[in-house]
Amino acid sequence: MTEDDIATVVREHCAQILKVDPARVTGDALLREDLEADSLDLAELHVALEEKWGPLPRETLTDVRSVGDVIAKARVLLGGSV
Amino acid sequence: MSQSAVRVAVTGLGVRTPAGAHPKELWDTLLAGRSTARAITSFDTEGLGVGFACQVEGLDVEAYVSAKQASRLDRMSQLALCAATDALCDAGALRAPAERRGVVTGTCFGGRTTDEAAMLGGRHLERGAPGPLTVPMAMHNSAAAAISIHHGLRGPSLSVETACASGSHAIGEAGRMVRGGFADVVVAGGAEACITPAVLLGFRRCQVLSQRNEAPERASRPFDRDRDGFVLAEGAAFVVLESFEHAVRRGAHVYAELTGYGSTSDGHHLTAPSPEGEGAARCMRAALADAGLAAEEIVHVSAHGTGTPLNDLTEAQAIDRVFGAARVPVTSVKGVIGHAIAAAGAIEAVAAVLGLRARAVPPTANLDHVDPRCDVDVVGRVRSVPSGPVLSNSFGFGGHNATLIFSPC
Numbered sequence: 001m002t003e004d005d006i007a008t009v010v011r012e013h014c015a016q017i018l019k020v021d022p023a024r025v026t027g028d029a030l031l032r033e034d035l036e037a038d039s040l041d042l043a044e045l046h047v048a049l050e051e052k053w054g055p056l057p058r059e060t061l062t063d064v065r066s067v068g069d070v071i072a073k074a075r076v077l078l079g080g081s082v
Numbered sequence: 083m084s085q086s087a088v089r090v091a092v093t094g095l096g097v098r099t100p101a102g103a104h105p106k107e108l109w110d111t112l113l114a115g116r117s118t119a120r121a122i123t124s125f126d127t128e129g130l131g132v133g134f135a136c137q138v139e140g141l142d143v144e145a146y147v148s149a150k151q152a153s154r155l156d157r158m159s160q161l162a163l164c165a166a167t168d169a170l171c172d173a174g175a176l177r178a179p180a181e182r183r184g185v186v187t188g189t190c191f192g193g194r195t196t197d198e199a200a201m202l203g204g205r206h207l208e209r210g211a212p213g214p215l216t217v218p219m220a221m222h223n224s225a226a227a228a229i230s231i232h233h234g235l236r237g238p239s240l241s242v243e244t245a246c247a248s249g250s251h252a253i254g255e256a257g258r259m260v261r262g263g264f265a266d267v268v269v270a271g272g273a274e275a276c277i278t279p280a281v282l283l284g285f286r287r288c289q290v291l292s293q294r295n296e297a298p299e300r301a302s303r304p305f306d307r308d309r310d311g312f313v314l315a316e317g318a319a320f321v322v323l324e325s326f327e328h329a330v331r332r333g334a335h336v337y338a339e340l341t342g343y344g345s346t347s348d349g350h351h352l353t354a355p356s357p358e359g360e361g362a363a364r365c366m367r368a369a370l371a372d373a374g375l376a377a378e379e380i381v382h383v384s385a386h387g388t389g390t391p392l393n394d395l396t397e398a399q400a401i402d403r404v405f406g407a408a409r410v411p412v413t414s415v416k417g418v419i420g421h422a423i424a425a426a427g428a429i430e431a432v433a434a435v436l437g438l439r440a441r442a443v444p445p446t447a448n449l450d451h452v453d454p455r456c457d458v459d460v461v462g463r464v465r466s467v468p469s470g471p472v473l474s475n476s477f478g479f480g481g482h483n484a485t486l487i488f489s490p491c
Contacts, residue, residue, distance in 0.1 A: 019148075019149050040215060043214035044214050047214060
């Protein structure tokens with residue numbers, strides 16, 4: 001999976017879970033402030049990413065602020081397979 | 083409830099039923115006396131033994147909440163939120179502070195669609211595939227929570243569960259909250275969305291469902307000689323209850339007064355009613371005593387009347403024990419709308435209030451030949467009655483009985 005593929009997966013899941021226009025899901029978009037995500041949304045995102053990539057550490061999304069932060073986390077965690 | 087210093091006014095009504103999404107639409111359909119049972123098309127019913135139900139078409143939840151908010155509500159809570167919101171809008175602007183406003187809901191199956199999707203899905207048969215939203219959407223208090231959150235009700239909010247009597251118990255308990263001074267305004271009712279393959283099969287195997295698959299519209303036939311069980315339904319109904327003082331102070335339109343509430347248990351059997359309806363009769367008497375009314379003063383009884391052979395016979399015996407020579411007119415709207423389980427009592431409470439206002443008794447649909455063993459005056463055609471109190475019964479599996487009495491004011 002390329003870095004672009006990772007970003008695409010994250011963006012698609014964000015748009016689907018947060019029920020927002022995919023065009024708003026830019027790397028700079030703030031999950032809570034811009035896209036109105038809450039703790040349940042992040043829990044859903046965590047499960048969705050695990051469904052795709054297998055188990056992730058519990059704290060994976062605890063300190064992410066933007067969509068770009070999620071993509072960066074995923075890149076690090078999937079480093080071995082990219 | 084006139085025994086207390088605080089009288090309880092009904093000032094708002096809201097419904098989502100197979101017979102309509104507005105009280106007037108519901109009332110007109112009830113008066114027409116035509117069943118709303120139809121073949122189920124939302125899932126494959128092959129092999130379930132029953133292929134029809136009374137369903138709510140075109141639920142308009144996204145007119146009330148955003149798509150994302152709606153996606154966090156099971157269909158049961160969506161039905162509840164729509165009906166409760168309508169009831170609150172109907173009641174108009176409230177004056178009581180948020181801390182004096184409450185909600186009581188009744189449900190039997192909770193967020194059943196969510197539950198089944200989670201439990202029956204996934205790769206592991208023994209785990210299902212629950213997501214982060216499964217628990218908060220399936221929990222049985224989810225409708226009370228949704229209504230409290232959406233409307234900022236910060237007084238008591240809770241859910242009661244007494245199977246098919248839940249909706250009536252919710253309204254009765256809410257009335258006690260108002261009467262007891264624990265809240266000034268309570269929106270109360272019931273909601274159910276349990277038309278799923280597993281619930282349908284479970285009820286069928288319990289031998290309580292009509293299996294008249296060749297003629298669904300003739301299947302729900304309370305008190306009829308040829309009845310063979312109830313027709314599963316879904317829906318929600320809510321009423322706004324408030325103290326008369328609060329209602330008068332804000333110039334509210336008052337539909338009726340909740341004057342009586344009875345709550346008893348058979349203490350007898352998991353599903354069968356107590357012999358000759360002893361628990362049901364005691365419940366009706368308790369409600370009459372609560373209202374300070376004599377049996378002769380009731381102008382009509384909205385029966386639980388499910389259309390199962392045993393319920394209708396036993397309820398008729400109970401009504402006869404309480405009313406005897408008074409020969410009160412009895413009707414069951416389940417002939418038209420089926421049995422919406424926990425929502426049934428709440429829908430029937432709304433129907434009772436509408437009947438009281440119209441001074442009319444809606445007909446029991448499909449009443450071709452009254453069961454000669456049911457020695458009560460079952461209404462088969464619309465009947466005019468004098469202005470007066472209406473009594474509504476609900477009985478649940480487990481022997482839970484609830485009776486509400488609404489009076490003109």
